[in-house]
Amino acid sequence: MREEWTEKYRPVSLSGVVGNDDAIRAMRRWAEAWRKGPPKRRALVLRGEPGTGKTSSALALAGDFGWDVIEMNASDHRNADSIRRVAGLGAISETFSPNGEFLTTAEGRRKLIVLDEADNLFGREDYGGARAIVETIRETSQPMILIVNDYYALTRKASAVKTLAENVWFRRLDGRVVESVLERLCREEDVDVDREVLERVAINAGGDLRGAINDLQMLVEGRQVIGSADADALGKRNQEVELDAALREMFGARTARDARNATFGIDKTPDELILWIDENIPLELRSPSEMAAAFDALSRSDVYLRRTRSLQHYGLWTYAREMMTCGVAMSRREGRRHTPSRYNFPGYLIMMSRSKGNRASRAALCSKLAPIFHSSSRQVRTSMLPYLRSLSRRDRQLLVKIGVDADLDEGDVAFLLHEDPGSKTVDSVVSEMRQLRTGNHEPYVSGNEKALTKRRKRLSDF
Ligand SMILES: Nc1ncnc2c1ncn2[C@@H]1O[C@H](COP(=O)(O)OP(=O)(O)O)[C@@H](O)[C@H]1O
Ligand SMILES: [Mg+2]
CATH class of the missing domain: 1.10.8 (Helicase, Ruva Protein; domain 3)
Structure with missing residues (x-):
């Protein structure tokens, strides 16, 4: 299972948060003040660009001060009631545990209420949610932290936050x-x-x-x-400013025509463009139903791309392009848009660029094997290679035999065995191949044949 490094290395203490020293200092000062009871400003608003450590700092602060955390991702709970329920319980009465259970013995431990993505809180015109936040800040006896990318999206609806909460800025990191x-x-x-x-x-x-x-x-x-060559996949990103703007316009388009036109100016074929859209749909369309609709449109687009390739009929590109732009943009149902600060580079392209060397050696191997199997190297690659690799690991002698016949080298053997060139197994296979080549060997007998010979011998003895 892949572990996200961003989680693995999330700072657990404020001292591990890099940069934004002023912000960290302000947070500490505010938390210190709580030692003497609720201060004048009971809430902090952490505002700033994504990926600068806002969420981590809020959690780390609680850790450093020994506070419990009640974490709410605001975009998951879109209405006033759930804010009142979740924030209200922890904030106003001290008799509930972080998971909402009633505690008979109220402890003195503080509970930090973290309202993440507080700017996405209000779906359409949910002023009730805004009011609930404001009321909660007013009444709370517990510290609260609101986290926003877009401060104005929050204060437009909850303007009292401007005076009730202290602002802490997180700047882009150097x-x-x-x-x-x-x-x-x-x-x-x-x-x-x-x-x-x-x-x-x-x-x-x-x-x-x-x-x-x-x-x-x-x-x-x-x-x-x-090595430095490996960054090529990312290197192009600097030139992707135009693409970024086009995607932004496309995802935000209100009409199908705008969505389609947004991507006309950029230098990308539909085959490439679809990868970018695919990678970034989850950043733009967060509700499951919107996401499903968008991916559905994308899958239709993909069908057209495939037909374009197999029929070599580039007229079909138009349909592919419309499905991936209009189809995706029109999947948006809610007014509120999640705009990522930047779009992700397609993971598929990074993977392909990383595996370039690997694919080249596989192609070389297949073309060596093709003649001895009397088939094309493509045939070898698509329908034989997986079996051959599995057989190679089980039947050493078979591998040696094939190795000699097809004149395989160390790299080929390593590839078939899923091993590194130079590993012990690879070395010994290569040296057996060498012996076989110089005629200094025993004839090849598969395990099966050995068993058969034995059985025959037993029969004849009988
Ligand atoms: N200032 C920072 N110091 C240390 N790690 C950080 C910092 N900012 C971001 N990170 C890393 O990025 C991840 C995401 O940070 P996060 O706190 O969620 O950012 P934000 O809430 O501002 O979007 C963290 O888990 C951590 O690995
Ligand atoms: Mg965050």
Whole structure:
């Protein structure tokens, strides 16, 4: 199972949060004040760009001060009632546990109420939700933290928050700070990544540490050494500003025509564009039904792309393009839009670029095997290779025999065995191949034949 590095390395104490020193200091000061009972401003609003440590800092603060946390992701609970229920219980009475159970012995422990994504709280015109927040801040005897990307989306509906809560700004992190965090992660993960690559990842992230960590993990996953060439998949990102704007316009389009036109100016074929849309639908369309509708449109688009390729009829691209732009944009049902600060680079392209070397060696292997199987190398790749790899691991002698016949080298053998070149098994197979080539060997007998011979012998003895 893949563990997200962003979770693995989430700071557990405020001292582990990098950058934004002023913000951290202000948070500590506010929490200190609670020691003497509720201060004048009972809530903090942490505002700023995604991936700068807002959520982590709120949780770390609670940890540092020994507070319980009642965490609400505001976009999951869209109405006033649930805010009152969840926030109200923990905030106003001290007799409920973090999971809402009634506690007979009320402890003195404080409960920090964290309302994440408080700017997404109000679906349509849910002023009731806004009122509930304001009332809760007014009445609470417990500390509250509201987290927002878009402060004005919150204060437009809950303007009292402006005076009731203290503002704490989280700024985009400096590129060098991001780079140093990436460096540390590489050390801890024991991977060797070219400096240039780290720098590029850091710059591309534009101050979003979460994004940078995700990119790094995607890039190094399962490997020990990353050279500068490996960053090519990301390198193009700097030139993707136009694409970014086009996607933004497309996802936000109100009419099908606008959605389609948004992507006309960019230099991407529908085959490439669909990857970008695919990767970013979950960032834009968060409700399950909208997401389902969008992916449904995308799957139809994909059918057209496939037909375009197989029929070589590029007229079909129009349909593919319409399904992926209009179809996706029109899947949006709610007025409120989640706009990511930047779009993700398609994971598929990163994967393909990473596996380039691997695919090249597989192609070379298949073309060596093709003649001895009397078939095309494509046939070998699609229908024989998996079996061959499985057989190779079970039947050493078969592998040696094939190795000699097809003139395989160490790399080929390693590929078939799923091993690293130079491993003990690979070495011994290669040396057996060498012996076989020089005629210094026993004839090949499969396990089955051995058993048969034995049985025959037993029969004849009988
Ligand atoms: N300032 C920071 N210091 C350390 N890690 C950070 C910082 N900002 C972000 N991260 C990393 O990125 C992840 C996401 O950060 P998060 O606190 O959720 O950001 P936000 O809430 O501002 O979007 C964290 O789990 C952590 O791994
Ligand atoms: Mg957050």
